[in-house]
Amino acid sequence: MERLALTPMSKGxxxxxxxxxxxxxxxxxxxxxxxxxxxLIGTKEFQRLRRVRQLGTTFLTFHGAEHTRFNHSLxxxxxxxxMIEVFKGHPHWNEDDRLLCxxxxxxxxxxxxxxSHSFEKVFETDHEHWTRAIILGDTGVNAVLRRMGDEFPRxxxxxxxxxxxxxxxxxMISSQIDADRMxxxxxDAFYTxxxxxxxxxxxxxxxxxxxEDQVVIKNTGxxxxxxxxxxxxxxxxxxxxxxxxxxxxxxxxxxxxxxxALYLDGYAFKQTPVHFIPFFDGNPTIADYLKLDEMIVFxxxxxxxxxxxxxxxxxCRRFLHRRLFQYVEFxxxxxxxxxxxxxxxxxxxxxxxxxYLVVDFSSDLPYDFYRPGEExxxxxxxxxxxxxxxxxxxxxxxxxxxxxxKKRTDHKLYYPQDILHTPGQEDTKRxxxxxxxx
Numbered sequence: 001m002e003r004l005a006l007t008p009m010s011k012g013x014x015x016x017x018x019x020x021x022x023x024x025x026x027x028x029x030x031x032x033x034x035x036x037x038x039x040l041i042g043t044k045e046f047q048r049l050r051r052v053r054q055l056g057t058t059f060l061t062f063h064g065a066e067h068t069r070f071n072h073s074l075x076x077x078x079x080x081x082x083m084i085e086v087f088k089g090h091p092h093w094n095e096d097d098r099l100l101c102x103x104x105x106x107x108x109x110x111x112x113x114x115x116s117h118s119f120e121k122v123f124e125t126d127h128e129h130w131t132r133a134i135i136l137g138d139t140g141v142n143a144v145l146r147r148m149g150d151e152f153p154r155x156x157x158x159x160x161x162x163x164x165x166x167x168x169x170x171x172m173i174s175s176q177i178d179a180d181r182m183x184x185x186x187x188d189a190f191y192t193x194x195x196x197x198x199x200x201x202x203x204x205x206x207x208x209x210x211x212e213d214q215v216v217i218k219n220t221g222x223x224x225x226x227x228x229x230x231x232x233x234x235x236x237x238x239x240x241x242x243x244x245x246x247x248x249x250x251x252x253x254x255x256x257x258x259x260x261a262l263y264l265d266g267y268a269f270k271q272t273p274v275h276f277i278p279f280f281d282g283n284p285t286i287a288d289y290l291k292l293d294e295m296i297v298f299x300x301x302x303x304x305x306x307x308x309x310x311x312x313x314x315x316c317r318r319f320l321h322r323r324l325f326q327y328v329e330f331x332x333x334x335x336x337x338x339x340x341x342x343x344x345x346x347x348x349x350x351x352x353x354x355x356y357l358v359v360d361f362s363s364d365l366p367y368d369f370y371r372p373g374e375e376x377x378x379x380x381x382x383x384x385x386x387x388x389x390x391x392x393x394x395x396x397x398x399x400x401x402x403x404x405x406k407k408r409t410d411h412k413l414y415y416p417q418d419i420l421h422t423p424g425q426e427d428t429k430r431x432x433x434x435x436x437x438x
Contacts, residue, residue, distance in 0.1 A: 012036065012147030013099060022074060026187050030078040036144065037077070037102055043140035044290075045110060049073060051293035055188060056115045057248035058239065060322055062192035069109045075183035076173070080105035082205055083172055083179060083215075092210045097169050100152075103145065104159040104173050108180060110134050110141065114294040118249050122256040123279045130289055132157045137286045167213035175215065176367060177204070177228065177381050185231055188239060196234035199227040209384055216390060219383040226399045233366040233403060241362040243412060247324040250358045250414045255301065255315045258355060262309055271303045311355050318416075325358070326417035328436050334413075335359070338435050345432050349425045356416050363409040367393070367400055 013036040020038055022030040032038050040046055049069035058065040080101050087093040111131030113119050120126055134141055135157045145153040158164035162174055173179055182201050189197025207221030217225055239245075259273065263280040275296050278284035304316045318324065346353040368380070381393040394404040415436065420429045 011149060012152075024071075024075065024078070026075060026183070026190055027078050030074050031081065034099065034102070036099060036148065037106060039144045040103065040106055040141060041074075043144060045134055045139050045141045046070070046073070046107075048290060048293055049109065049112070051295050052112055052114055052116070053294060054184070055192075055240075056117065056245075057252060058192065058242070058245045060248045060324070061242050061244040062194070062239070064191045064193050065188070067187060067191045069112050072184055072187055073106055073109050075187055076108060076179045077102060077106040079179035079182050079201070079205075080172060083208060086205055086208055087210045090210050092168065092212050097166065099148065100155055100159060100166075101169050101172055103156050104169070105179055107131070107135060107141065107156060108160050108173055113289065114292055114297045115249075115252055118253045118256065122253060122260060124282075125279075125284075128161065130286075131160055133286050134290075135160075139286065139290075168210055168215065171214045171379060175379055175381075177215070177217070177225065181232065182228070185228075185235055188235060189231075192239055194235075194239060196238050197231050199231045200224045201228075204228060214379055214382065216382045216384045217393075219385050219391070219396070222383055222393070222397055225381060225393065226397050229367050229393075229400055229403070233364075236364040236366070237408070237410075241364070241410060243327050244324060246360055246362065246412065247327060247414055248319065248322075250325060250360055251315055251319045254355045254358070255304070255312065255319060258309070258312045258315060259300075259304065262312065267309065269304075270307060271300075273300055276300065311352060315355065323418070325356075325414040327360075327412045327414045330359075330411050330413045334438075338438075342432065342435055345428050345435075348428050349419075349432075351416070351419055356419070358414040360412050360414060361409060362412075363407055365405070365407045367404050 013034055015033055016035055016038060020032040022032070024030050032041070047070070052069045053059065053065070054067050054069055054072045055065045084093075084098055084101060088095070108131070109127070111127040111129065111134055113125075113127060113130070116127055135145065135153050136142060142153050145156060155164060159166070159169055159173060162170050164170055171178065182204070185197040185199070186201065189195070203221060203224040204217070207218040207224070209216050209218060259276065260280050262269070263273070263277070273280075275288075275292055278288040279292075298320075301316045301320055304312050305320065307313045307316075343353040343357060346357055351357075382390040383393060383396055385391055394401040413436070420433055
């Protein structure tokens with residue numbers, strides 16, 4: 001292990017006497033040389049990420065997907081650190097931005113909660129809001145960051161929020177080819193056991209170049225970038241939008257909605273859900289948010305299995321014991337012509353369609369060129385040609401051109417197939433199955 005002198009680097013930071021190294025299955029090693037980074041990793045807010053899975057309900061589909069936001073955050077930090085090593089000495093790279101990049105990379109997911117996206121939908125909150133609140137609030141993370149100056153936490157938050165004036169730094173953490181994506185694609189592929197998400201990251205890092213407002217790729221690295229784009233495309237449709245994962249997410253969403261509705265109706269829980277009450281009431285503090293992790297959520301799901309409310313108890317049993325909903329593909333024609341009749345038949349057999357009949361949409365745009373004026377303007381990937389001019393990737397790559405700007409959308413209808421095969425009201429259940437099979 002490399003021995004380093006304790007040397008001041010800048011206000012509030014020093015080099016560690018001995019480099020810290022994390023063994024990592026994706027990047028082999030993650031290197032920490034800065035006291036600031038080491039202290040941020042040690043904060044309770046960052047350690048909480050050990051108790052939040054990276055892929056939410058995906059572990060119910062791919063049993064190895066138990067990795068956490070903690071794993072991923074360290075990985076994004078490491079990819080960014082390697083980018084900076086490549087950028088050293090290039091005209092548009094300012095070494096004074098090094099710690100800003102590294103801290104933003106490390107903390108970019110600090111605001112994620114348990115089963116993040118389902119949780120956010122139900123409680124109308126946003127992990128980006130909590131990321132900023134944790135970085136700027138009365139937290140251990142903020143105390144460590146302020147050692148670099150009172151404005152440093154705000155700069156870090158602005159980079160993560162993509163509003164910092166230094167567009168180069170922002171693009172390293174968040175763009176169509178960034179440290180975040182390069183880590184999660186490989187990490188998620190590794191832990192799910194699939195082959196789709198692998199690409200030659202080392203090659204991409206070697207051909208990355210910093211410009212004033214973005215990271216660009218030397219044209220000699222175009223084929224490695226094509227591979228990266230296709231890896232992302234495959235991961236979304238084979239892993240992230242897997243129908244079994246979506247079924248589990250649908251049930252999770254309905255559990256949280258049912259618990260919230262019961263609380264607002266004055267239902268007397270056998271065990272008061274104290275951790276959820278601030279979210280049911282709509283006024284959680286940072287302290288409330290940081291107390292919630294997936295261990296806490298699972299605890300309540302176990303207790304809710306024993307609730308007298310049949311819907312909440314059933315949904316919790318389904319989630320905990322993997323008795324998931326079945327699904328069918330559907331079209332807009334189906335919604336227009338069959339939806340209302342299907343809901344009425346569900347009510348007729350005593351099944352609440354608000355909790356047991358769910359329309360779900362999945363969509364992804366694997367790569368896009370620049371579309372000025374759109375709500376989310378995506379900076380395209382640019383190739384640095386031999387004459388020093390920039391060419392947008394899809395102008396040079398037929399593979400990328402074929403999928404560029406094309407959003408793919410998936411429509412599925414989820415329902416409890418097991419209920420439709422139980423004794424009683426067979427005629428109505430047969431009608432439901434006929435509708436679903438068309």
